[in-house]
Structure formats: C-alpha cells, structure tokens
Amino acid sequence: MGLFVGFIFIYLGFIFSPLRADQCxxxxxxxxxxxxxxxxxxxxxxxxxxxxxxxxxxxxxxxxxxxxxxxxxxxxxxxxxxxxxxxxxxxxxxxxxxxxxxxxxxxxxxxxxxxxxxxxxxxxxxxxxxxxxxxxxxxxxxxxxxxxxxxxxxxxxxxxxxxxxxxxxxxxxxxxxxxxxxxIEPPGRSLGSTLLIVFFSCVIFYLVLGVCTKKFLMGATGLEVVPNLAFWTDLPNLIKDGWAFTISGFKLPPRASGHVTSPDPNSYDSI
The missing domain is CATH 2.70.130.10 (Mannose-6-phosphate receptor binding domain)
Structure with a gap:
C-alpha cells in the first residue's frame, strides 16, 4: 500500500508542479x-x-x-x-x-x-x-x-x-x-481548478455514500461509520513509507544478513 501511495504523490506532483511553465x-x-x-x-x-x-x-x-x-x-x-x-x-x-x-x-x-x-x-x-x-x-x-x-x-x-x-x-x-x-478568450476555470473540484466532489461523494452504507445497512455507530477507517487511520504511516520509497529511488532496503524474518524485509508486504 505504501508503494501505491508513493506513486499517487508522484502523479499529483507532476500535475500541480509549478515548474511546468505556461506556453503560448x-x-x-x-x-x-x-x-x-x-x-x-x-x-x-x-x-x-x-x-x-x-x-x-x-x-x-x-x-x-x-x-x-x-x-x-x-x-x-x-x-x-x-x-x-x-x-x-x-x-x-x-x-x-x-x-x-x-x-x-x-x-x-x-x-x-x-x-x-x-x-x-x-x-x-x-x-x-x-x-x-x-x-x-x-x-x-x-x-x-x-x-x-x-x-x-x-x-x-x-x-x-x-x-x-x-x-x-x-x-x-x-x-x-x-x-x-x-x-484572447474570456477567462475561464483553469485545469488545476477543474481537477480540484472533481477531486473534492469525489471525496464528498465517497464519504457520504460510505457513511450511509455503514450506518443504515451495517448498523455502524460512532467512528465506525467512516468508510475504510483502518486505512485512514494508517494513512500517515503509508504516506511516510511511500515518500521513503520514492526518495530512495524506488529501491527496497538491503536484505539483512542472518535469519530471514517473516515477512521478508525485501518483500512487497514489508513496504
């Protein structure tokens, strides 16, 4: 999951990068x-x-x-x-x-x-x-x-x-x-603004649909009504792992010598 989050950050960074100069x-x-x-x-x-x-x-x-x-x-x-x-x-x-x-x-x-x-x-x-x-x-x-x-x-x-x-x-x-x-043409909404509106609209739709599903169909109460609560709770750690993987040049940490623990530190699960 950390690997996935790392690629998401790379994609968003490419889209919103200030280094992309506007051209005529x-x-x-x-x-x-x-x-x-x-x-x-x-x-x-x-x-x-x-x-x-x-x-x-x-x-x-x-x-x-x-x-x-x-x-x-x-x-x-x-x-x-x-x-x-x-x-x-x-x-x-x-x-x-x-x-x-x-x-x-x-x-x-x-x-x-x-x-x-x-x-x-x-x-x-x-x-x-x-x-x-x-x-x-x-x-x-x-x-x-x-x-x-x-x-x-x-x-x-x-x-x-x-x-x-x-x-x-x-x-x-x-x-x-x-x-x-x-x-040249009347000013309109920029690409970045459009992407942000679409993104936050999807987030709101996801939260509303998830809360309604867990509350009315699954009988959840309190914080349990938040969809994928375990994922959002662990999100800071996933972001940290994703950035660490990206900064390291998409390289796994070196295999430790001696007895191999479970899971393997070089496996996908360890990320």
Whole structure:
C-alpha cells in the first residue's frame, strides 16, 4: 500500500508542479494563447501592404553600399510588389517575409550605380511558430530562419531591423499596439481548478455514500461509520513509507544478513 501511495504523490506532483511553465499555444499564423485566455494577436495589423525596413552597409572601403530592404506581412501570405524578374529571385510567389538586396557601386564620376539587386524569400505564414513566451514569431526557411520580435508600442505599426549578426538567423522587430498581451478568450476555470473540484466532489461523494452504507445497512455507530477507517487511520504511516520509497529511488532496503524474518524485509508486504 505504501508503494501505491508513493506513486499517487508522484502523479499529483507532476500535475500541480509549478515548474511546468505556461506556453503560448499557436492558434493561427499570427495568434497564440496562454492557458488563462491571454495571448498575442496581430490579426488587426494584416492588410494588403507589406511593412518595410531598410539598412545601408558600407563595403569595400566605401566604394560600395549594400542596401537591404525587408518586407514583412503578418497573418497570411501576399505577393510583394517588387521586381522579381531575375532567375535567381525567389520572391515571385505569395509570402510573409522577403529581402531585397541591392549593391550600389561607386564609379569614376563619383556616382553610385545599382547592380539591379536580387530578392530573397525568407518565410511564409504556413511555416512559422511562436516562441514559448509568445513574444516572437519564427519563420523557417531551410537551414535559415527569421525571427520577428513583437514589441508592444502605442505607435503606428512599424517594422525595424533588430539584428543582422547571424546571416542565417536574422531578427526583425515589429512595433504595434496589437503586439501587446491581450485577452484572447474570456477567462475561464483553469485545469488545476477543474481537477480540484472533481477531486473534492469525489471525496464528498465517497464519504457520504460510505457513511450511509455503514450506518443504515451495517448498523455502524460512532467512528465506525467512516468508510475504510483502518486505512485512514494508517494513512500517515503509508504516506511516510511511500515518500521513503520514492526518495530512495524506488529501491527496497538491503536484505539483512542472518535469519530471514517473516515477512521478508525485501518483500512487497514489508513496504
């Protein structure tokens, strides 16, 4: 019986463990929700245009400038209105993130000339995931990925470049009042509360049914009306034995040398 009680405590500890961090579960390409009904929803930001962010980088001792333009559209994929006529361009289909790279070369007259640029596909809404805290959306593209940080801001929706240190793990930041934590669904009863209500309802039903059975069918009086009185009386010892068995790594105590007593100290009955 002590072994059984030990497993019960392990099960309850797993269910109610505070170490089980709540995660924002993806409900759609731009929506995730925590267990309490709060979450993030970028749906109001979606329209028929891309949000853009640009950055210049000087190369070759200033004789070249690389212009990078990032296009981002949350929630669903649309076709970017950019020139994608080159064979190497990969932004000719609906998508969520695209990058346009254009190199400006300084010629002898002191004027920068464009090389025509190229466009690189970086992700779609169908191949994306929310990070556990819900404050970032990661778009996968083969070995590469692009992460969009959701920044709560009381401003117009705006896209910024956060980090380009890792070429295969670029990080953008999307500023919006719709990037704030909000109530996604009306708050309801948590899983823990539901389990407690069910547990105590079962306990009350068990006690009422047991008392009525022993009193009216078996004629018990006093403490004898408590169902399984011997078990409840011995419960503290059973809990103690169960915890001792659990803490010992589910190992039985070593067999004592000499004459074997009855019951065997390594048997189930001895627990």
């Amino acid at each position: 579960v993806k409900k759609g390409p731009c929506t995730c929700e925590f267990s309490n009904g709060t979450g993030f929803d970028l749906t109001p930001t979606a329209n028929n245009k891309f949000f853009t962010a640009q950055i210049y980088q000087s190369k070759m001792n200033g004789t070249q400038l690389e212009l990078s333009t990032y296009y981002y559209h949350p929630c669903y994929d649309i076709l970017p209105k950019i020139n994608a006529s080159k064979p190497t361009d990969t932004c000719g289909a609906p998508l969520s993130i695209c990058r346009s790279l254009e190199t400006l070369v300084l010629n002898g007259t002191g004027i920068y000339r464009s090389d025509g640029g190229r466009n690189d596909f970086m992700g779609t809404s169908n191949v994306s995931e929310f990070l556990p805290d819900g404050r970032s959306i990661k778009y996968m593209n083969g070995p590469s990925s692009t992460q969009v940080l959701l920044v709560c801001a009381d401003t117009e929706d705006d896209l910024h470049i956060y980090s380009l240190l890792e070429p295969n793990a670029i990080v953008l930041s999307f500023y919006s009042r719709n990037a704030c934590l909000k109530q």
